[in-house]
Amino acid sequence: MQAGDPVGLATRGGASATPVVRARGLRKVYGSRVAVAGLDLDVPEGAVYGLLGPNGAGKTTVIKMLLGLSLPTAGSVTLFGRPNSDPHARARVGFLPEHFRFHEWLTAVEFLDFHAQLYGIRGAERRERVTTALDRVGLTHRAESRLGTFSKGMLQRIGLAQALLNAPRLLVLDEPTSGLDPVGRREIRDLILALREEGVTVLLNSHILSEVERVCDGVAILDLGQLAWQGSPTGIGEGRIEVTAQIAGGPPELLDLLRRLAPDIMRDADQLSFTAPDADTVAEVAAAIIASGARLYRLEPKQPSLEDLFVRLVKGRDV
Amino acid sequence: MKVVALARFTFLEAVRRRFVAAAVGLTALFLVLFAVGTHFAVRELETSSLLLPSFRPVILAQLLLTGVWLVSLASGMLGIFASCGTLSSEIESHTLQSIAVKPLHRWEIVVGKWIGLTLMASIYTLVTTIVVIAIVWVRSGYTAPNPAVAVAALVLQASVLVSITVLVSAFLPNLAAGIAVFLLHALAMAGGIEEQIGVVLRNQTMQDIGVWLSVLVPTDAMGKIAASALQSSPTGGVIMPGPFSVVHPPSPWMALYAAIYLAACLAFAVARFERADL
Numbered sequence: 001m002q003a004g005d006p007v008g009l010a011t012r013g014g015a016s017a018t019p020v021v022r023a024r025g026l027r028k029v030y031g032s033r034v035a036v037a038g039l040d041l042d043v044p045e046g047a048v049y050g051l052l053g054p055n056g057a058g059k060t061t062v063i064k065m066l067l068g069l070s071l072p073t074a075g076s077v078t079l080f081g082r083p084n085s086d087p088h089a090r091a092r093v094g095f096l097p098e099h100f101r102f103h104e105w106l107t108a109v110e111f112l113d114f115h116a117q118l119y120g121i122r123g124a125e126r127r128e129r130v131t132t133a134l135d136r137v138g139l140t141h142r143a144e145s146r147l148g149t150f151s152k153g154m155l156q157r158i159g160l161a162q163a164l165l166n167a168p169r170l171l172v173l174d175e176p177t178s179g180l181d182p183v184g185r186r187e188i189r190d191l192i193l194a195l196r197e198e199g200v201t202v203l204l205n206s207h208i209l210s211e212v213e214r215v216c217d218g219v220a221i222l223d224l225g226q227l228a229w230q231g232s233p234t235g236i237g238e239g240r241i242e243v244t245a246q247i248a249g250g251p252p253e254l255l256d257l258l259r260r261l262a263p264d265i266m267r268d269a270d271q272l273s274f275t276a277p278d279a280d281t282v283a284e285v286a287a288a289i290i291a292s293g294a295r296l297y298r299l300e301p302k303q304p305s306l307e308d309l310f311v312r313l314v315k316g317r318d319v
Numbered sequence: 320m321k322v323v324a325l326a327r328f329t330f331l332e333a334v335r336r337r338f339v340a341a342a343v344g345l346t347a348l349f350l351v352l353f354a355v356g357t358h359f360a361v362r363e364l365e366t367s368s369l370l371l372p373s374f375r376p377v378i379l380a381q382l383l384l385t386g387v388w389l390v391s392l393a394s395g396m397l398g399i400f401a402s403c404g405t406l407s408s409e410i411e412s413h414t415l416q417s418i419a420v421k422p423l424h425r426w427e428i429v430v431g432k433w434i435g436l437t438l439m440a441s442i443y444t445l446v447t448t449i450v451v452i453a454i455v456w457v458r459s460g461y462t463a464p465n466p467a468v469a470v471a472a473l474v475l476q477a478s479v480l481v482s483i484t485v486l487v488s489a490f491l492p493n494l495a496a497g498i499a500v501f502l503l504h505a506l507a508m509a510g511g512i513e514e515q516i517g518v519v520l521r522n523q524t525m526q527d528i529g530v531w532l533s534v535l536v537p538t539d540a541m542g543k544i545a546a547s548a549l550q551s552s553p554t555g556g557v558i559m560p561g562p563f564s565v566v567h568p569p570s571p572w573m574a575l576y577a578a579i580y581l582a583a584c585l586a587f588a589v590a591r592f593e594r595a596d597l
Contacts, residue, residue: 064416064596068419068420069416069419069420069596071594071596087421087424088422090420090421093420095416095417096417099416100414100416100417103332114324115421117320117321117324118324118418118423119421120320122320159417162417
């Protein structure tokens with residue numbers, strides 16, 4: 001496993017250091033196929049944590065094991081420091097499944113009222129929570145409509161509403177934006193960011209890398225049931241800036257001069273390419289080019305994105 | 320409270336199903352036809368000079384047993400096919416994921432669903448059986464020896480069938496579970512008929528097969544207890560054999576056995592569901 005900068009994974013706001021989700025040696029085997037192979041995972045309190053991976057990497061299996069929906073072949077999971085089999089541990093958990101199918105004969109209010117009962121919320125408080133949840137996902141105007149008449153996006157939102165009924169401290173979203181239009185995606189993203197401001201821990205399983213990169217404090221990339229990388233999306237570029245430059249002229253020994261600063265530098269006609277450990281090195285290379293008498297027309301440092309990292313990890317495995 | 324919420328929800332979900340509505344509609348039609356048939360049968364009995372008056376209760380009992388047997392068959396089918404997807408199809412459709420993640424034990428889900436389904440099947444059985452008994456009583460004045468016992472036995476029969484179905488639905492997919500339980504119920508009925516024929520023919524092997532099948536699936540035994548509580552003999556002695564009458568009623572202890580059997584089915588369903596991947 002490769003590790004990124006752990007700073008982004010630190011507990012936000014100096015709250016309790018006990019991870020909200022802790023998995024140790026999590027393993028799931030179906031027959032002879034190993035779906036998850038000994039996963040260790042900590043999701044700190046208050047973080048928005050992304051779970052990424054190619055199809056079949058075991059992401060949904062991991063989420064199901066974390067929530068007690070699937071029993072691990074080996075390993076353990078705690079939520080808020082308690083075993084996930086303990087209903088009290090799940091009292092402050094909200095969950096929007098990926099392949100959800102709700103009871104379509106219910107109205108939105110009846111549906112939320114039923115789920116609020118399952119959370120053990122009673123009487124006037126239940127009515128209030130239902131109203132608040134409907135308002136939060138923008139479905140107040142459809143409160144008395146049957147779920148069977150809802151569009152995919154509206155079903156996604158009502159699913160999110162049922163996950164918010166208990167004012168969760170941990171919200172687990174499995175592909176929450178699948179099937180949503182750009183406006184719907186943005187609304188979900190804004191909601192996740194608002195929840196983060198409220199101190200809610202969010203575990204997000206999504207295959208949309210840009211989405212994860214925008215909202216997540218920490219990311220775990222799974223591949224073939226194993227943790228391939230974990231760290232902060234903002235720390236991905238640190239230690240590795242890819243730079244391209246366009247130059248003209250310069251002495252014959254220019255490349256040797258620059259190799260002292262960037263050992264992997266290569267020249268193809270008037271194009272230079274190299275990687276630098278930090279921005280200072282990039283500036284030093286630029287200064288050296290100019291000092292040598294060459295003309296520098298363009299210098300383009302590029303921070304690797306989460307997508308670059310993801311592709312590198314998955315392709316690296318295929319090689 | 321969570322079990323009650325799940326039971327109420329399951330009950331409402333069951334009664335909203337189209338096939339349940341169809342079953343209720345067809346049952347109402349059957350009851351009307353049964354009332355019309357009873358009216359004309361009783362008129363024939365009252366005017367016929369071929370039948371000894373002492374045999375009238377026997378004929379009326381046969382009429383009543385026919386009606387009760389048909390509604391018990393319908394209630395069994397209703398219980399089986401309303402329950403057959405309760406665990407497996409909800410696991411397949413992922414409906415249970417958003418429920419099982421709530422702060423409740425898995426046994427609460429199974430028990431809540433069982434209560435809702437049993438309540439639905441029991442109410443159907445209770446109402447239809449009472450209506451059939453009432454139709455015969457109102458038109459002919461025939462009073463069954465123990466109608467309360469008959470109703471209780473049939474409600475227990477429906478409850479046992481729901482329990483078996485909930486258990487089987489933890490292993491088999493929707494339709495397969497329904498067919499499997501219906502075949503078990505049919506096997507029990509075949510065993511019951513074989514036992515009664517064995518009594519008439521005095522063949523011990525046939526009787527033993529029937530008894531063992533009633534131990535395996537005690538649903539038909541409950542039907543026999545109900546029938547023996549409804550039938551009447553001309554002299555208070557030997558029962559006249561008929562397609563729905565009982566020559567040799569099961570021991571009353573079979574009702575206790577059926578109750579234990581029901582609880583065991585539920586316990587096994589819970590144990591299976593506790594280990595299921597949702």
